[in-house]
Amino acid sequence: MWIEILRPGVVDDMEFRVVFAPWRYKYIKAIGKGGCFLCEAANQQGRDDELLVPLRGRHVFLILNKYPYTWGHVMVATYRHIATVEEMTVEEWAEMIQMAKRAVEALKKVVGAQAFIIGLNIGRAAGAGLESHIHLHIIPKDTEVKADDLDAALAELTKKLREALVHTA
Numbered sequence: 001m002w003i004e005i006l007r008p009g010v011v012d013d014m015e016f017r018v019v020f021a022p023w024r025y026k027y028i029k030a031i032g033k034g035g036c037f038l039c040e041a042a043n044q045q046g047r048d049d050e051l052l053v054p055l056r057g058r059h060v061f062l063i064l065n066k067y068p069y070t071w072g073h074v075m076v077a078t079y080r081h082i083a084t085v086e087e088m089t090v091e092e093w094a095e096m097i098q099m100a101k102r103a104v105e106a107l108k109k110v111v112g113a114q115a116f117i118i119g120l121n122i123g124r125a126a127g128a129g130l131e132s133h134i135h136l137h138i139i140p141k142d143t144e145v146k147a148d149d150l151d152a153a154l155a156e157l158t159k160k161l162r163e164a165l166v167h168t169a
Contacts (some may be wrong), residue, residue, distance in 0.1 A: 035089070038063070038133040042079045052154055054106075054162040059092040060099055064154055071143035072074075072111040072157070074103050077135035084122055084134065095112055103138050107163035110157070113140030 041051040041063050041149045048056070052064035056073075065073040076099045078092050085093070100118060107113045121127040147153035 002022050010127065011034065034135050036081060036130065037066075038075075038077045038135060039081050042168050049155060049158060052158045054158050055102070055165045057095050057099055059095045060090070062099055062103055062165075064158055064162075065137075066154065067146055068154075071145045071169040072107045072113055072140040074107070074138045074161075075135040076100050076103065076138070079132060080134050083132050085120070088134065088164065100136055100138055102165055102168040103161075105168040106161050107138070107140055109164045110160045111140060111143050117141055 027095060030045040041053055042061060044051060045056065048054070052066060053061055054064070060076050060078050063075050065075055076096050078088065078090070078096070081085075082088065088096075104116055104118075107116070118136065120134065120136055121129075122131075122134070125133055
């Protein structure tokens with residue numbers, strides 16, 4: 001299910017769109033309950049397919065968003081459970097940016113995305129759903145989630161991204 005609401009009118013030749021992703025409600029309801037899903041993924045390297053992790057580095061890893069705003073929404077997270085950029089090492093920061101670059105290259109090939117929003121939400125007021133574990137969002141802006149079985153589609157996308165990431169640097 002995908003609903004996109006177009007704002008009437010055009011500003012500077014750009015349409016404004018509101019993305020409505022009702023499957024995210026399940027995640028929103030669970031915020032604050034349970035442990036850190038990024039720590040679980042960081043510490044369970046033998047479960048990469050199940051946990052939607054297509055790529056691991058030395059300091060960070062790439063994970064698909066289980067409740068994506070758009071198709072191909074991924075995140076780069078540190079292995080360490082830290083909340084802010086001030087706590088990151090230079091090595092973590094450098095590898096996070098390099099992995100984001102590789103993710104963009106792979107997403108262009110796999111989902112056909114050409115536009116992206118890339119950013120960190122630090123703190124609740126900035127929109128962070130998970131404040132305690134820093135992660136960089138990479139959100140394709142020209143893709144739609146069209147899967148009836150989102151879990152199966154995400155598992156397949158994880159495999160396709162893993163294959164495409166082999167050819168990035």
